[in-house]
Amino acid sequence: MATIGGLTNSTANSIRGYGGLASGMDRDTLIEGMTYGTTSKITQQQQKKQQLEWKQNAVRAISDMMIAFANKYTASLTSSGNLFSSMFWGRNNITTTGANSKFVSVTGTASAANAITIMGVKQMAKDAKWSSSKAVSDMKVQTGEIGKTLDPNAIDSTATGDAKYIVQDLVGKTLDFKYGGSSYSVTLGLTKSDGTLYDYRTPQGIADAINDQLSKVEVNDNTKLSDLVQFQVGGSGNVEITGNPGSNELKVVGGDRTALDLLGFPSKEDDGKTNKEWNLSSTAIGETPLDPDKLSHNITFAEKVAGKELTFSYNGTSKTIKMPTADELDGTNDNEAIRESIQTQLDSAFGKGRIKVELGAAGTDDEGKLSFTTYNPSNNTVDTTSTLTLVSGSSDLIGANGVLGIKAGATNRVNMNESLVTAGLGLKDSDFDANGNRDIKINDKTITINKNDTVNSLMKKINDSGAGVQISYQTVGDKFTFTSTEKGASGSIKISGTANGADSDGSAFLNKLFGIDSGDAVVNGGVRGQDAVVAIKYNGSDDVVELIRDSNSFTVDGLSVGVKGTFGYKLDADGNVETDANGEPLFDSDPVEIDARVNTDNIVDNIKSMVEEYNKIIELVNKELTTKPDRDYSPLTSEQKKELSESEIEVWEEKAKSGMLYGDSDLRSLSSDLRFIISGGNMEAFRAIGITTSTLYSDNGKLTLDESKLRAALETDPESVEKLFTSKAGTDADGNKTFDGIATNLKNVMDKYVKTLGSMDTKGILIKKAGSTSSPMSLTENAFYKQLAEINKQISKLETRLESERDRYIKQFTSLETLISQMNSQSSWLSQLGGY
Template identity: 40%
Template sequence: MATALNSVKNSTASSIRGYGGLASGLDRDTLIEGMTASTKAKIAKQQKKKQTYAWKQEAYRSISSKLVEFSKKYTSYTNQSTNLSSPSFWARSNVTSVGANSSYVSASGSSSLSDSMSIVGVKQLASKTSITSNGMVSDGKLETGSINFGSESVSTLEGQALYFKYGTKTYAVSMTSGTSSDGFTYDYSTAESAEKSITRALKNVSIGNGKTLADVIGVKTTGVNSSDPTTELAKLSFNSKDTAGNTLQIIGGSSGALNALGITDIENISESNKTITADGFSNELNNRTQKLFESKTFLERVAGKKVSFNYNGASQTIEFDSSRQSEYSDLAGLSTYMENELAKKFGTGRISVSASGGALKFETMIPNTNTVDTSSILTISSADIGVIGKNGALKVEAGESNRLNLTMSLINSGLNSDFTGKNSETELKLKINNVEITGLTYGSSMNDIINKINASDAGVTVSYLKNADKFSIVSKVDGSAGKIEFDPTDDSSILFHDYTTKNGQDAIVSVKYAGSNDPVELVRGNNTFNLDGLNLTVNGTFGYEYGNYVKTADNQYKQIQDSSKRYRYDDGIGYTEDAAGTYVLTTDNSYVSVSGGLFDAAPITGTVPITFNAKTDTDNIVKAVTSMIKDYNDIIELVNKEVSTKPNRNYEPLTDEQKEGMTEDQIKKWEEKAKAGMLFNDADLRSLSDSLSYIFDSGSADKAALASFGISASTSYGDNGKLVLDETKFRAALESKSADIQKLFTRAADPVTGDKGGVMARLTDITEKYASTTRATKGILIERAGSLYAPTSILNNSLQKSINSEDAIIDRLNRQLKTETDRYIKQFTNLETLISQMNSQSSWLSQSFGS
């Protein structure tokens, strides 16, 4: 802790200026120190008083903080799990469903009506309006593009990396392959496409403040032959677009990328030649021979490389063994080679690979049959550089499968739809629940389409069910109020195909209250809802028999033969069929009035209702009360320690001079003793101690009741009224007298009768009196010393005013000390001057008479 004492020595010694004693031989500084000792002693005395006030402030705050924290924890509605003053904390909150049908309804929470209500039936569960595709929505194909076994130009940059230094930071730029989540396809097959792809790779690297490397680095290709975009004359260069005065350099990269740029000796290139300017590479780098493309055959591209497949969640890798190239030197051999390798990894007969029109076709099969397995998912997940990708050897993108590829554009996603007349720029028109989904094209990825729909105000959630290969669309609105409607003129049929709509419905629950013979049917949009304080979740139906029923005048239900037929009663003739009639014929051949309406379900007579068994959450209550008593006892102990500890007058606050000759440990131990007893016999703390020791008056009914529940005051005199909890006795009381315990803890004060309330009301009164942080006049201790819990009190409290007053006195004494010191310095300086002059005259006289 920083001391409140300022250094008297430093403040005075530093003010003694000039040189003393040169002529007189006097120890000027020591003499002035002695002559100002009285003033410095006064300063030290005031500084000790100031430090004492600060320590008192600290001691008061340690007590007030515990009172505030106690109040927040045990009497505040922001801490429901420990708020002992809240009736809901003591309520019977362990609720279980009871009865033969109890598995259909679960309950939680608390309710005073839990004993007087029952669930006599659940007619139907709530469900949201939903749409599910009728068939598989993908084309179910996993095929490569046309594979070229001859020589073709291959990018030397794809899959490589370059390192740039911008300012003081280094950034790695990966020239990745494949298609990004927003549908951008990386392509390095020509100089022009490589320029776009590298620019996109730069855009992927953030440099802070919302900027990317693409904002400070430009990419440009030169020497491109329009008739041959992969000509060896093509060169790649970078230029600086920086406007902030930062240096840009190329400092390294993967060997493949550096070789492509002709930079094979990056470590030997000077800093200046690595620097990229607005004009591009330095002349030294610009004159290097680049090789952005090279010619390779299929076998050269795949030799020794690997490709990974995922089959129903299991991943395996197959290798193009360099020693077996003769086995896959043509398309037929390649298909056989890959099928055999996949059989080794996933089992014989599960994956078929065939050659089709220059490409490979992969199909999942049911072993030992010729039947395609439409339930299995096969994905080409990854591969070594150059094997897959738009221009890879296998001419297939990573992530391609026999399901939809959600990262690809709609047209290329594998959706089994007719895209005739559509291209990536064609607008995708969607209007769901009269809300237009804008900003989409047939070039948008499936992920982007799904995300845009889900984020819109259409009020639906779209999901692709990969295993089922179907789309699911669910209304965000509960129950029968939800809807999913497409505009007949939009493109929804292309996107979602044929589908079945299932209309939403509300939960219908029959509840019976004690004292009433007629149950109440509740209609709720969700299967989880609050019922008179209980949180109920229904998960099954019971208590109803389905069919066509009518309710009779005596509240009985009868099943009818045909709900489409009605009858009228003709006096003297009997019942005649009439569509507009008011009677129906029941299955027991009686005619019953339909004035009560027709029902598709009727309560089953004799159904065992679900009742609720609500118990007090004993464990949680015991835990909270145990914690409260511990914290309460800690406060009592702290208060009584502060008020009963006598100060040791031999230990006062240390001055800085005293600290100079002491170790840190010595200072710490001294100040611990000096701080002790700061609040000895403090009247307010005595009063607080008495209030805490006697919550209830001795001999009162409340005190006796609390003791009977297992909470009593310690009989040890030294405990000063600490509480003792008999947990066994308290638990037993919670089981048999929970209502009485709740009342004793939560009873509010009554100013009319003078009742001070229950346990928590009385403790609240104590904490508010001594540590209130919200009232205009704060608690006694906070008014005295301030508190972090009441920020405005930090600089506005009694002790702070005393500290401020001491500061004013110390400032005045410091000014006085400076004045005294300056006066003495001037006097000594005059003396030295006079003596010096006298010495000069004496020397002159001696020299004159001597000569």
């Protein structure tokens, strides 16, 4: 068994309570006494550190209060209470009086109060603006000729009988691939991105269609599935799938069984799997060649449309209708059967007589076309106020493969995404030249229009042309509106056309396109905007000044004025302004008076708050400065805290913290600066407006406020009050001596002691002393922080010394214990020899 003397230093140190087993001495108590000098020094440093931290917190409490005060009243211009803000002192309470005040609104800040009277408004400003003279669309939704406008890939022109509509059997089927652990599924669609149909009826058409759709599947940012997989058809007609897998595994892992069978990769049971897998590390070749007879089949018109759906929206309400059944479509008069079925269902869905469905007669431009027009059922006239839209429908009915030859979104208003000849404007190919173009001029800017332009693209072309106008389409009114981009009289709109055949001046074209009548002002001289003409008179002068402005909202001497109607000018029977003998306009007796006042309540409330918060700062500064420390209460050690309750610790530390800043030189300087916040030269002036320094010496310069005097001063001469607060020492324009106002002195004091911006050299005295969370840099650069860092170093050195002393004494006591133990053993042995 190891003796105590054989323990390591760390072990001995951790079981100090076992010392003295041989000697009977309380080793730890003895060591504690022997190291008392060092532990006392550590305690002293820890108490010194605690006191310094308390000092730092006490200074920061003052700094925080002063920073908050400065941010509110002197530093931040965004503060509503900033004493240097023009908005704070401005005449913001603006009122208008007079019978015509309803025609004028006034806001803002007036530097010259009550200086302006508005005598009248001769005319309002108007931007040049023009709208179509009539509804521009044909007010109906119209299909193409039923069954005649399909994509060539959707109809078999060689078919005999009625079964001429092609169904491509690969459409809608899927192919599944696996690459590098990720799976990709490709659905074989019918429509290309340009709206035409894929052709899955020939080997090459299939290869092209699949490859095109593979190119739309992203494997990663730089790779498409088409970069890894390519379909082609070999000379024998078999499909060949070539892979480019690189170092990854690439497979065809399945898909729709019908698709795989049609492509010559028949699905079979393979170890319980539904489909085979074809590894594309080399080319996979179909087991059987493509059979064109199996790639598509034909159906009849009835089979294509029977039971299919169309969804209409009428004034925001949507309903879905179905096409007739196959029994109702007998091939003799199918178009009429469709019309009747749709009419019956629309009557039921939206109300009888509200939507009329008509079938174009043979020999007309509308032959075989269905048209849908909104009607007023009470008088059986066209309802131009209601909107009707074909929202959606089965692909066999609408779109490139639809027998109705119409797209989703078609409406009885202008179809914005359709070409000009199909948008419902009544334009035809013959309205354009041989190249499909036609020129118009807007404000002498030539704009070339193509028949294939959509309405949206035409509007963008006009808006981007630099013609100085913006065009928009008003759906409810079914009209185009042109607005000048130049304001008031600077703006104008003039539109002209170019000849084309019988349309010698382009007027017929403009009528169809924009709804412009030949006698309209927009084509005869143009439409021009006008400026506002407002008569004002400055008080103290008999002269009337007519202001000409391009807007009905403008600024006059710090006031934002808005006019909302004409008034004031005397008019004769013909509506002309009457004038005096000198040709000056005459006015009625109801001018609009403007009264601009400061917000007295707001200013008084803010100054009252400022005085209260300023006095609290003085109280706190002087309390800290004059409170003597109680020498009987030092910071508690950790051992002392163990002997006290939490409440006892709190009471003790409250007393120990007091007086930390007693007699502090920086606080004494601050207290002195605060005491004289009102410059001596301004004493009487401030007394006159109700702000004085307390005459009690114990108040240390607190301010007192007489609200009634301040309110009266603000009501009579707010500008003088503002000057008194914000003035700076010097000489004014008249050579009179000026003094720093309260706001200026406050700002100077706040900057001197708690400025948080700039380098540490330019920061405030208290910020340099104790730092502040409002200035992050100062938290580790202040004087107290540096002193605390030195104390921490001293504590660390003393703790290292204490540890060394303890280890040395433990070794000595351990050696003593070992020696005593050996002596005890020898004594015992000698005692045993004496027995012999």
